[in-house]
Amino acid sequence: MANAIKTCAVIGTGVIGAGWAGRFLAHGLDVVAWDPGPDAEAKLKASLENAWPALTRVGLAKGADLKRCRFVKTVEEAVKGADFVQESAPEVLELKIKLHAQIDAAARPDVIVGSSTSGLLPTDMQAKCRHPERLVVGHPFNPVYLLPLVEVLGGKKTAPASVDRACAFYQSIGMRPMRVKKEIEGFVADRLLEALWRESLHLINDGVATTADIDDAMRFGAGIRFSYMGQMMIYHIAGGDAGMHHFMKQFGPALKLPWTKLVAPELTEDLINKVADGTTAQAKGRTVKELERYRNDCIIEVMEAIARVKKKHGMSPED
Known part of the structure; x- marks a missing residue:
């Protein structure tokens, strides 16, 4: 199925949708895009042009070309000839339900429809679909065109085969699909990031740290450790020769200490300004597009370095 996909519809061309378009194009696919926002077509073009140097560096598939992206005026026009649909609209459930009903009515019944939602449940988004069995969540991470992780799950009416097909396709375009084993708001990765984000806001709000301090931490x-080894394996090593079992025995009691505040602080104007002013100062006058190019180079360097070290230690890219 993955090899049969030649045209992808991108519904919603903000940061995430544009990232999908870049990844699809880099893998030699045609893209038909739609977004109702003002100047959406021009913004998409600018985003793709900013991403293309990084995509060129990591390697383009045969036939990859920015000119293979076409912007259209309606959802129906975007999806009617597509072999795969990726929706990346704002995180508003009512909007998603309406949009998926439109997509479902216009796309061929055998076409998988993926949603980039970062937390909404696929069961809820299926509410008005005639073919709910083909709707899956394919939640990526920014920048989509470089980071490989994509969380994949279905709703109550999703056919298991649709999840299989979605995973196969995502893998064919260089991604690492992670099947979320149960339907849950926020899935896995964003739940972990949300805990870190909440604690960061408390530290700023309480005057313990600045935005720069938190980023330095x-x-x-x-x-640096997370770039090559996840939290569980980091803690396994921290337990010494006895591994995780010893780590849990030694440090487990600290979990009962009131170190963290998982409930988010109130987002007062003062807190918002502290965070926004702090990150503006950190940018030192660099535009977002400039920072994106810097970020892209860093991501590529880290991924290439990890690949070299894995090879040196006899590990496969999947390890």
Whole structure:
């Protein structure tokens, strides 16, 4: 099925939708895009042009070309000839339900429809679909055109074969599909990130740290470790020769100490300004597009370095 896909419809061309378009194009696919926003076509073009140097560096598939992206005026026109549909509309359930009903009515019945939602349940989005069995969540991470992880799950009416087909397709375009074993709001990765985000806001709100302090704590500490080994394996090593069992026995009691505040602080104007002013200062006058190019180079360097070290240690890319 994955090899039969030649044209992808991208519904919604914001940061995530544009990222999908870039990944599809880089893998030699045609893209038909739609977004109702003002200047959406021009913004998509600018996003793709900004991403293309990074995609060129990691390697383009035969026939990959920005000119293979076409912007259309309606949802129906975008999906009617598509072999795969990826929806990346705003996180508003009512909007998603309406949009998926439109997509479902216009797309061929055998075409898989993936949603980039970061937390809404596929069961809810299926509410008005005639073919709910083909709707899946394919939740990526920004920038979609470089980061490989995509969380995949179906709703109560999704056919297991649709999840299989979606995973096969995502894998064929260089992604690492992770099947979420139960339908749950926020899925897996965003739930972990949400806990970190909430605690960061408390530290800023309480005057413990600035936005720069928090970013330094991550990028010069845990962030470096997380780039090559996840939290569970990091803690397994921290337990010494006895591994995780010893780590849990030694550090487990600390979990009962009131170190963290998982309930989010109130988003007062003062807190919002502290966070926004802090990150603006950190940018040092660089535009978002400039920061995206810097980020892209860093991601590629890290991924290439990890691949070299894995090879040195006899590990496969999947390890």
